[in-house]
Structures are given as structure tokens and as C-alpha cells.
Amino acid sequence: MGELAAWEVIGVIDTEGDCAEWTFPAVPGAVRTARAAVRTQLRGWELDSLADMTALLVSELVTNSLRHATGPIGVRLVRPAEQDDGLRVEVSDPLPDPPRERAARPDDESGRGLQLVASTSRRWGTRPGDTGKTVWFELAVPG
Secondary structure, three states: OHHHHOOOOOEEEEOOOOEEEEEEOOOOOHHHHHHHHHHHHHHHOOOHHHHHHHHHHHHHHHHHHHHHOOOOEEEEEEOOOOOOOOEEEEEEEOOOOOOOOOOOOOOOOOOOHHHHHHHHOOEEEEEEOOOOEEEEEEEOOOO
16 A cells, blocks of 8 residues: 555555555546556456456546546455355545446547446446445356
């Protein structure tokens, strides 16, 4: 976690046990920091096989949060308790409006994040919070 401190992580909430949570400032470096934190945690949980896809999807959702919200961005991982359970990943921000999937044209430079989440995750969705919203997804854990 020492290398993450240099990237201005607002605070690590919890990285022990079955759940890891971080809160990042809404600055461009948050995407890189979130990816690194996710990869490090998944390695610690011996879920390396999910690291690339999880980091990619977290990058997309954190980027969406940066584009549309101005407050801190939360990232939460929940390790599966059973083999049949999926890895649950949540990205929260203070903007209450749920994200919308849209059809990106071939030359668009954005607009594919939620499509990527929907096509690669086992399940995904959004839920309102007290001060914003959370976008979540689950990835199957290879057996």
C-alpha cells in the first residue's frame, strides 16, 4: 500500500478479510490508482486470474465518475465466500443520476464503458445511495 499513498489515496477504508474499500479524490490520477489498488488486492486474495478484467472495468467506471461527478470516488471489492459466488465490485460517486448505456459510433472516443461492463460481467446494476449512486458488477471466479 506504500506506493498508493504517493498517488493521494484519500483513505483506505478496509483491506482485510472479505472486503476491500478505498476512496479516491476525483482527479485524473484516480483511475491509475484504483487499477493498482484492485490488482494488488486481487493478488493478495489469490484471484490473479480476475485482475486484468477487474482493473479494466474499474477503470471504465472510475473514468465515468470523473467525467460526470466532482466528489470522491469509492471502490469496493467483495471476495466470494463460495466458489459459485462471484467477485463483486462497486464504484460509487456523489452524482445521484444513474449512468446510461448508449450506442457508441465506431469513431467515438467514449461511451463504451457500460457496454463493456454489461458484456463481460455475470451481473451488473446500479443502486442509489444516501449521497449519490453505486454501479456494481460481478465476475465469475474461474474454478
